[in-house]
Amino acid sequence: MIIDTLKILFNRDLKRLITEVEQYKIEADIWKIKGQVNNSAGNLCLHLIGNLNTYVGGELGYTGYVRKRELEFSLKNVPRQELIQMIENTIEMINKTLDSLDENILENEYPILVFDRKTSTGYLLVHLTTHLTYHLGQINYHRRLIEND
Template identity: 55%
Template sequence: MLIETLKALFERDLDKLIHEIELYQNESNIWITDKEISNSGGNLCLHLMGNINTYIGATIGGTNYVRNRELEFSLKNIPRKDLLASIKETKQVVNLSLDKITAAQLNAEYPLLVLEKKTSMMFFLVHLTTHLSYHLGQINYHRRLLDF
């Protein structure tokens, strides 16, 4: 039951992320930073894709994804169509990866130490949904504040 809930939440919020990126009136505005806003909507999107593809795709799903976290925040001007394609690919990775998890694995320890202390797979997957939601809100705010 939890896996289906997680899949639904990831799908919902990744669909919202697609919508947010599509809503930028001017594609170049995706990459705007201003004053104390140090992360653009585009960089937050790249960060989310790196995070999900690392902790769900590579770690759980066994993909060959290799993360470069520094580039998530330094790359600029990636075309909107490429961001959207990455989000859509990530949605597939999430579903395929989460389908591999057994009930026993959910209660077992997540294989990587990411937070301050080891957690269960269940806890860490819920954490990832809240991380996605947090940055999705930042992207929404960024778009409404700086998309002119």
């Protein structure tokens, strides 16, 4: 049951992420920063894609994904359609991985140390949904802030 709920939440918010990226009237604005806003929407997208592909795909789905975290924040001007394709690929990976999991795995210790102490797989997956939502909100504010210039 919780795996189905997680799948619904990941799909909902990753589709909202696509909508946010699509709503930028000027594609270059996806990569703008302003004032004390240090991360562009594009870099936050790359960060979310890297984060989910690492902790869900790489560790639970055995995709072989190798994260290059520094590029998530330094890479610039990835075309909008490429970002959207990367998000769509992440949705596909999330669905495939979560569909392959048994509910009992949620109580198991997550395979790697992510925080200051070990957690269960279920805890980490719930954390990843809140992390996605947190940055999705930042992207929404970024878009509206940049467009109001």
